[in-house]
Amino acid sequence: MAKKRLAVFISGNGTNLNVILERKTELQSLLVICNNPRAYGIERAKEHGVPFWVLEKPIPWDSLHERLEKENLDGIFLAGFMKVIPAEFVKKWQGKMFNLHPSLLPHYKGLNSIERAFEDGADIGVSIHYVTAEVDAGEVLLQDIAVPSHQIPTMSLEEATTKTHECEHRLVGKWMDQWL
Template sequence: MSEQSSNAARLVILISGRGSNMLSIIQAIQEKHLDAQIAAVISNRPDAAGIVSAQQAGIDTQLLDHKSFESREAFDASLIQVIDRYQPDYVVLAGFMRILTAEFVAHYAGKLINIHPSLLPKFKGLHTHQRALEAGESEHGASVHFVTAELDDGPVILQAKVPVMADDSAETLAARVLEQEHMLYPAALKKLIDEAKANTP
């Protein structure tokens, strides 16, 4: 990773798959659009392609296989221990396919960020693109938001919108939203980091 300023925000990114949003954040940092450093990338799936991408970018990586734990609570408690070693300013969920316990969410209150493929509060949960089409929406998009104990319910930081075309399928709509996600996540993190700097005495 290229050098950041001494007061760059520290990020820990959690992934479960290829980590395309993680890659967009890495790129924003490398191009100096985002004054942050990625302290670690952590995956709950050993086969997550994003882990290799993070290692190639020189980022510390950790694997914590959720299948090795007896309960969701035990996994989350261990995940907290791993994350806290890196003392992050923000914990960034980038395709992390786990429902987190209330204890985990409370531990990172105000620091835990997620991206969701809809214009929240519309279409919380899964299958957002198909549901947007079925509802006859004229626009759709993505939201970056703080994570709270209720699924996809935390305060929205930033949104990106795309028009819904007459001939859209869930797949074409998803692809267009994902393009926006890759710009939206770094922009939302920049907004948070800039606001935090402005409020620091």
């Protein structure tokens, strides 16, 4: 089976990107796309010798699509990309775009998912799903509980967030195993 080509979209530190960077030799090509010129994830890409593009504002979605098409990508993975992607762009990449979300979807879609689940005393977890035009509504491919609800009274929000990030890293690795 031929190796795959992947673009990873980020906005911040790139800790989940790092899981993919550590496995870059399993890919034909890897490209990092970032909408934040100060994101530490760019440094991670540089350290691994992976090409990156910093998007201008406003994001030129049509020209980005054209550039990505030239890369012959097999997939796009959103790893902490904090922008809603326009429906037209999503449609062009339907079935090839995946998102990492810090909740047990369909619960706690959107922003501040960990905090909202924590405040509600609900299970906190992580999902990887297909991207659709509706935010966090695509078919869930992988899911895992990071913090069961019965543990929430014994920990701080910071501890729950740390456990959720650890769960994200494991789930990204599992997604890589399945997708590759």
